[in-house]
Amino acid sequence: MLSHDPDTSPRTALSLDPEDWAAFRARAHAMLDAAIDKMATAREGRVWTPFPDEVRDRFALEETGLSPDEVDETLRALLPYGVGNTHPRFFGWVHGSGTPSNLLADITAAALNANTGGRNHAAIEVERLLVDWCRRLFSFPDAASGLIVSGTSMATIIALKTARDARLGFASRTDGVCGRKLVGYTSAEAHACIARAFDMIGLGTDALRKVPVTRDHRMDIALLTQAIAEDRAAGFDPFLVAGTCGSVNAGTIDDLEALADLARAQQLWFHVDGAFGALGMLSDRLRPRLKGLERADSLAFDFHKWLHVNYDAGCILTRSERDHLGAFSDRPDYLKSADRGLAAGGTWPVELGPELSRGFRALKVWAQIAEHGADKLGALITRNCDQAAYLADRIVETPALELLLPVSMQICCFRLVRDGLSATDLDRLNAEIVVQLQLQGIAAPSTTRIDGKLAIRVNITNHRTRREDLDLLLRETLRIGAEL
Numbered sequence: 307m308l309s310h311d312p313d314t315s316p317r318t319a320l321s322l323d324p325e326d327w328a329a330f331r332a333r334a335h336a337m338l339d340a341a342i343d344k345m346a347t348a349r350e351g352r353v354w355t356p357f358p359d360e361v362r363d364r365f366a367l368e369e370t371g372l373s374p375d376e377v378d379e380t381l382r383a384l385l386p387y388g389v390g391n392t393h394p395r396f397f398g399w400v401h402g403s404g405t406p407s408n409l410l411a412d413i414t415a416a417a418l419n420a421n422t423g424g425r426n427h428a429a430i431e432v433e434r435l436l437v438d439w440c441r442r443l444f445s446f447p448d449a450a451s452g453l454i455v456s457g458t459s460m461a462t463i464i465a466l467k468t469a470r471d472a473r474l475g476f477a478s479r480t481d482g483v484c485g486r487k488l489v490g491y492t493s494a495e496a497h498a499c500i501a502r503a504f505d506m507i508g509l510g511t512d513a514l515r516k517v518p519v520t521r522d523h524r525m526d527i528a529l530l531t532q533a534i535a536e537d538r539a540a541g542f543d544p545f546l547v548a549g550t551c552g553s554v555n556a557g558t559i560d561d562l563e564a565l566a567d568l569a570r571a572q573q574l575w576f577h578v579d580g581a582f583g584a585l586g587m588l589s590d591r592l593r594p595r596l597k598g599l600e601r602a603d604s605l606a607f608d609f610h611k612w613l614h615v616n617y618d619a620g621c622i623l624t625r626s627e628r629d630h631l632g633a634f635s636d637r638p639d640y641l642k643s644a645d646r647g648l649a650a651g652g653t654w655p656v657e658l659g660p661e662l663s664r665g666f667r668a669l670k671v672w673a674q675i676a677e678h679g680a681d682k683l684g685a686l687i688t689r690n691c692d693q694a695a696y697l698a699d700r701i702v703e704t705p706a707l708e709l710l711l712p713v714s715m716q717i718c719c720f721r722l723v724r725d726g727l728s729a730t731d732l733d734r735l736n737a738e739i740v741v742q743l744q745l746q747g748i749a750a751p752s753t754t755r756i757d758g759k760l761a762i763r764v765n766i767t768n769h770r771t772r773r774e775d776l777d778l779l780l781r782e783t784l785r786i787g788a789e790l
């Protein structure tokens with residue numbers, strides 16, 4: 307028999323915990339200071355800086371067993387090379403800007419290190435309470451259910467699989483779609499995550515009909531009605547319509563009331579992609595424009611966009627827990643519930659989506675709402691809309707600039723114009739202006755096409771942005787344009 311326990315003997319002990327907790331505490335405090343320094347100076351310096359090769363090489367993992375100091379130094383070296391969305395002049399795509407206080411929730415979640423696939427523990431309860439808050443925010447019924455997920459792309463897959471299975475009486479879980487010609491509808495301006503979900507749930511992207519938009523970039527309801535009739539006549543089985551509450555190109559909102567009416571009349575599942583727009587529900591200005599959202603069968607939206615929760619966090623809400631469970635619930639022996647103990651508790655998150663192991667995303671969402679409050683978060687959304695309208699006004703009064711579409715919410719699309727340039731050359735000029743704004747570290751808009759024209763696209767989902775940042779953007783756009 308061994309005279310000592312090899313698991314605790316100082317000579318042979320093998321553990322990932324620090325040997326010296328006091329030294330670890332000092333390390334952690336230093337790292338926290340570096341993180342806070344970065345956030346306290348978010349307004350300063352370049353918006354985006356390309357990742358230098360010499361820093362990249364330090365992550366090649368050719369060397370292991372680095373000392374804690376070496377690891378920490380390498381981690382700190384990474385801090386200047388984010389995507390730039392913590393900076394007030396990050397205007398690309400649709401990114402939230404994060405908050406310093408979210409770091410604290412992330413530290414708590416990391417310390418708990420909870421697996422939220424199921425079981426009976428605090429994280430599950432916090433997530434349930436958050437989902438219930440969302441249910442009430444969107445006036446969904448008591449029978450609704452939801453799950454905190456990585457983002458709207460994942461939420462959409464869950465929603466569309468639930469819709470598909472509900473249409474097929476859930477037999478599709480074992481039998482597949484068995485040749486049923488299910489088709490769905492969304493607008494030509496809808497985000498690509500809807501087509502991707504069609505691909506992933508086995509219907510194929512062709513089964514998603516892209517309905518043209520009206521001049522104001524909202525789904526054309528007359529053409530939608532016509533498309534459904536034509537599909538039925540051709541032997542297809544229309545099962546879903548996906549409305550957009552905040553389109554990715556221009557921030558437009560489909561007529562959600564009309565879509566809800568049509569879905570009911572045509573017996574379609576009514577899904578809404580509200581990736582950023584749905585949380586307009588917190589804004590006194592936007593709330594009236596979201597009428598009809600409360601009638602959705604499923605809603606996908608993000609906290610990491612307009613709620614500024616640190617990446618990543620989104621949500622899927624479904625109107626009927628019965629349908630949601632019908633599409634995902636599966637409790638093999640090793641995941642069965644017990645009456646008491648750690649395996650107790652009602653529905654487990656694993657029954658509401660494809661993931662078993664998952665982290666505690668709900669905590670940082672809870673902390674954001676608990677600390678800043680729905681009113682302040684909503685006021686910041688309204689302010690971003692005011693800022694986009696201000697930018698549009700400045701563009702309209704500047705002869706060298708063209709506003710490509712009226713501002714609907716927080717996205718403003720425009721371009722520089724110059725007499726004598728062909729359409730192709732104008733596109734090239736504006737694309738280069740965007741690249742130069744990014745490379746010079748001045749601002750980070752992105753590009754898209756509006757009615758065929760390449761647009762400088764400014765999305766403002768940023769609580770740090772001020773009007774002076776927008777003035778600077780226009781000044782620098784004109785300067786770079788004149789230099790090119």
Ligand SMILES: Cc1ncc(COP(=O)(O)O)c(C=O)c1O
Nearest residue numbers: 400457458459497552554581608
């Ligand atoms: C309208 C819309 N839908 C869906 C998405 C995808 O969301 P996520 O990136 O959180 O998966 C986005 C992302 O910008 C979006 O703007």
